[in-house]
Amino acid sequence: xxxxxxxxxxxxxxxxxxxxxxxxxxxxxxxxxxxxxxxxxxxxxxxxxxxxxxxxxxxxxxxxxxxxxxxxxxxxxxxxxxxxxxxxx
Numbered sequence: 001x002x003x004x005x006x007x008x009x010x011x012x013x014x015x016x017x018x019x020x021x022x023x024x025x026x027x028x029x030x031x032x033x034x035x036x037x038x039x040x041x042x043x044x045x046x047x048x049x050x051x052x053x054x055x056x057x058x059x060x061x062x063x064x065x066x067x068x069x070x071x072x073x074x075x076x077x078x079x080x081x082x083x084x085x086x087x088x089x
Contacts, residue, residue: 010054017047
């Protein structure tokens with residue numbers, strides 16, 4: 001048998017959570033799944049996050065995170081200034 005790496009663990013967890021989000025209320029043998037609306041949304045969020053982490057897309061370093069924050073703040077400032085120009089003129 002092979003060892004479970006963190007990537008394979010997050011991949012399996014992501015598939016399980018997305019399956020719970022898609023199936024919703026179900027009875028599988030002796031297991032009953034009834035997550036409700038909030039539970040399905042939470043399972044979908046956790047599943048997508050786990051899959052992105054397993055694929056390496058969610059592993060952000062602090063340098064790339066700072067770059068992302070700087071870029072977003074600049075885009076927000078530009079958007080606000082264009083809205084102000086549109087409202088004034």
